Amino acid sequence: MGYALVTGASKGIGKAIATRLAKQGYDLLLIARSENLLGDLSKELQEKYKVKILIIGVDLSTDGAVDQISRKIESEQLPIQILVNNAGYGLWGRFDTLTLSEQEAMMRINTFTMVRLTYHVLPYLKKQPASYILNVSSTAAYQAVPTLAVYAASKAFVLHFTRGLRYELKDSGVSVTCLSPGPTDTNFMNAAGMHTEKMIQRAAKFNMTPDKVASIALKAMFKGKSEIVPGFINRISTWLTSFAPKSLTEKIAAGLYD
């Protein structure tokens, strides 16, 4: 088995995906800013599953982050078989009340870094007889979301990039899957600044666990699925969204996140 490169592996969904891949015997290259958390996770998984683990503590929104990862892959000649583009976050608030620089940094990590990393890792994936890309989008990708306007647009980018790339690679050994989770019990809401009582209560009702999301995502990825929305309610709501008038879905989304 080759290596799985997982971005945003220090916590939440990325950590759950990395843990499940280690359990399946994959060696890991783990990326996030919190080097201490990656170090703890690496120690735990190495002891439990006897896999090789390399970590890189880097801010993926900075210039040069992807080059640093590429140099590591090149110098160690790592046989990358799975790329999980999971690192990302949201910013909640009206467009004109958030600073431009923080919204640009979010767009960089959610879109630009994903594209750049995929470009650099793809030649390694193509060397494998069967390999996988799992890009993490969101149910927010399926309609515009007022107060998460830039975030939702960045996740729509992820969804469309993933589908386009998947088609281009359909005759290769590289399978490309888009994961679009709904509310999941991670640090996401905290990082996004979603602190209202209403949002916290709704999240407590609908949250899935990161491990459940990881389990569904990896099954879909290994089966070669194009898109996976974990959870019945999330699947139904994204399906209904495709039929409903945009003005209605935007009104409903605005009500959910005000």
Ligand SMILES: NC(=O)c1ccc[n+]([C@@H]2O[C@H](COP(=O)([O-])OP(=O)(O)OC[C@H]3O[C@@H](n4cnc5c(N)ncnc54)[C@H](OP(=O)(O)O)[C@@H]3O)[C@@H](O)[C@H]2O)c1
């Ligand atoms: N939780 C949800 O409800 C939900 C719903 C839909 C989609 N998603 C998507 O799922 C993915 C994972 O999020 P999560 O819910 O697991 O949230 P999380 O617990 O906040 O984890 C985010 C991960 O991304 C990493 N990260 C964030 N900014 C980074 C940066 N600048 N450079 C490097 N790494 C960075 C974080 O590591 P460090 O902080 O250590 O850097 C962390 O490992 C995201 O793409 C998110 O948009 C989440």
